[in-house]
Amino acid sequence: MPEKSLDLTKYKLKLPDAEVYFIPDFFTPEESDLYFAELSQSINWKQESIKLFGRDLPMPRLTAWYGDKSYTYSGLKNEPQPWAPVLLQLKSKIEKITGQHYNSVLLNRYRSGQDSMGWHSDNEQELGLQPGIASISFGAERRFSFRHRINKDLKPLSINLTNGSLLLMQGATQRNWLHSLPKTTKPISERINLTFRYIKT
Ligand SMILES: O=C(O)CCC(=O)C(=O)O
Numbered sequence: 001m002p003e004k005s006l007d008l009t010k011y012k013l014k015l016p017d018a019e020v021y022f023i024p025d026f027f028t029p030e031e032s033d034l035y036f037a038e039l040s041q042s043i044n045w046k047q048e049s050i051k052l053f054g055r056d057l058p059m060p061r062l063t064a065w066y067g068d069k070s071y072t073y074s075g076l077k078n079e080p081q082p083w084a085p086v087l088l089q090l091k092s093k094i095e096k097i098t099g100q101h102y103n104s105v106l107l108n109r110y111r112s113g114q115d116s117m118g119w120h121s122d123n124e125q126e127l128g129l130q131p132g133i134a135s136i137s138f139g140a141e142r143r144f145s146f147r148h149r150i151n152k153d154l155k156p157l158s159i160n161l162t163n164g165s166l167l168l169m170q171g172a173t174q175r176n177w178l179h180s181l182p183k184t185t186k187p188i189s190e191r192i193n194l195t196f197r198y199i200k201t
Pocket residue numbers: 106108117122135144161179180181193195
C-alpha cells in the first residue's frame with residue numbers, strides 16, 4: 001500500500017480545529033514485525049531523565065533522536081545521531097504518502113504498560129507554526145488521547161494505535177490540541193513509536 005499514492009481524506013479524524021489522519025494498517029503485519037525487530041536492535045536506545053521540581057527522574061520510556069538538525073530539549077541543545085538505513089527507508093515511505101519532508105525523527109520505546117507519555121503538544125518554535133508530524137507504531141497496541149486546550153465543550157478523543165499504523169498530525173492540531181499515551185495496567189508487550197518531524201532552524 002505505501003508505494004501507491006493514497007487518498008488521505010477518507011482517513012481524516014472528526015476532530016474540530018485540527019487536521020489528523022489515521023491509517024490503521026499502513027504496514028502489513030509481516031513488515032511491522034520486521035521493522036520492530038530491526039529497530040529494537042539497531043537503534044541506540046537511551047534512558048534519559050527529566051528535571052521535575054529540581055529532581056532528576058527517569059523518563060517513563062526509552063528514547064533516541066536521529067536526523068540532520070540539532071534540537072533543544074529541556075533547555076539543552078542536543079545533537080542527533082546520523083540517520084540509520086532503516087530510518088531513511090521509513091522516512092522515504094512516509095514522505096511519498098504525505099508529500100512532506102522530514103529531517104529528524106524521535107523514537108520512543110515503551111517497555112511495558114507502565115511506560116507512557118504525558119499530555120503535551122509538539123509546538124516547539126523550531127517546528128514552525130503548523131508542524132506536520134508523522135507518527136508510526138510497531139508492536140503492542142496502545143491508546144492515544146487528544147484533549148482540546150481550551151474548549152471544554154469538545155470531548156476528548158481516544159484512538160488505538162495499532163501495529164503498523166500511521167498517524168499524521170498537521171495544520172492547527174498542535175496549536176489547539178494536546179495528546180498523550182496513558183499508562184495501562186494490562187499486561188502488554190513492547191511498543192516502538194517513531195515521530196518524523198521537520199526542524200526549521
Ligand atoms: O508514542 C506515541 O504515540 C506518542 C509520541 C509523541 O507524542 C511524541 O513523540 O511527541
